[in-house]
Amino acid sequence: MLRRGRKEDCVHLYQCTHPKMRKTLEDGIATMQTALHKNNAPPGVYLAFINIIRRATRYPRECKEVTCSHGTQAMDCQDTPRTLTIIHSHLHIEWTTAIASTYKRRISPPGTDPKIVPKDKTPLELTMVLLTTV
Numbered sequence: 782m783l784r785r786g787r788k789e790d791c792v793h794l795y796q797c798t799h800p801k802m803r804k805t806l807e808d809g810i811a812t813m814q815t816a817l818h819k820n821n822a823p824p825g826v827y828l829a830f831i832n833i834i835r836r837a838t839r840y841p842r843e844c845k846e847v848t849c850s851h852g853t854q855a856m857d858c859q860d861t862p863r864t865l866t867i868i869h870s871h872l873h874i875e876w877t878t879a880i881a882s883t884y885k886r887r888i889s890p891p892g893t894d895p896k897i898v899p900k901d902k903t904p905l906e907l908t909m910v911l912l913t914t915v
Contacts, residue, residue: 823883825849851879
């Protein structure tokens, strides 16, 4: 597809300002956040991840403050040298370190049948969730 005489690329698709594209992006970011939360990703890390996605896509909504030092470190590493690499699913290794450093297993309430409790993903599997949500 051409846009003003140039070939349209995925960077344009993520940064397009057309209202329908922005709405689609907003829905996608909400879906991403829900998936990371449901998969028990550490909140400080997944909020940092959502913030870097918002930055890369020039998403106008305000980002939430990240108070997790590991999440902030991963954001800083991803931000340098090129933020746009994240929309091509190129994640800095610091995301894996941040997840591994802050991961906590969910605790089942007493008396819960272990057969019906969903198994938590490992930190490495959560890194794959980051990759697949972009």
